[in-house]
Amino acid sequence: MTRNIKEITYTEIQDFINAFKVFRDAPYYEDWTEKMIREEYELLTQKGHVYGYYINGKCVGIVTFRPMRLEDHPPVHYDNPEVVAYLSDITVFQNYRGKGIGTKLMKYALNMIKKEGYERVYMKTLEVGKSMSYNIAVRQGFKLLEGVTSIDRMKRCVKDRKEEDLKIYLDMSL
Numbered sequence: 001m002t003r004n005i006k007e008i009t010y011t012e013i014q015d016f017i018n019a020f021k022v023f024r025d026a027p028y029y030e031d032w033t034e035k036m037i038r039e040e041y042e043l044l045t046q047k048g049h050v051y052g053y054y055i056n057g058k059c060v061g062i063v064t065f066r067p068m069r070l071e072d073h074p075p076v077h078y079d080n081p082e083v084v085a086y087l088s089d090i091t092v093f094q095n096y097r098g099k100g101i102g103t104k105l106m107k108y109a110l111n112m113i114k115k116e117g118y119e120r121v122y123m124k125t126l127e128v129g130k131s132m133s134y135n136i137a138v139r140q141g142f143k144l145l146e147g148v149t150s151i152d153r154m155k156r157c158v159k160d161r162k163e164e165d166l167k168i169y170l171d172m173s174l
Helices: 010-024 034-047 101-115 132-139
Strands: 003-007 049-055 058-067 084-092 120-126 143-153 164-173
Touching (some): 034 049, 049 101, 132 164
16 A cells, blocks of 8 residues: 655646545535635645645545735734745545544645745634644644634535634644
8 A cells, every 4th residue: 555645736636626625524514616626726836835645546635835925814923924834724535534644744744844944834723623633733733822713704515504614723833
């Protein structure tokens, strides 16, 4: 069985699309169309990176990061934002969770972020207990930024899921 992490290039964009569709499932139920996912890929790869975890050639999870963008108006302030990276997404297909893949993806991304010269990294996620990425991040050394939150709005796939999510922020020094 071969396992590897590699950058997802445009020729493998379908791997990214398939993995990103995980956000259409619980607990998110976000109504991502294929067009929206392609646009997200373009945004992430313009200045950032998209990596996939592959088992026998099949992508089973992704991690993405990019420089901090002040135009996103994050509720996080850093004196030197040019040395801060944003870990934007980490996800693993449901039937591959609990096997350490998310941890491996995050460790890989943190190593790449550090190699690129960033000194800090931050991320946002659902409230504590509602996201797999929170526990992985804390085990890697991320700290919750107390009192730093935002409300994200997203059209949903299911009618009984509210459109607003409270997001919390975590960060760490590299």
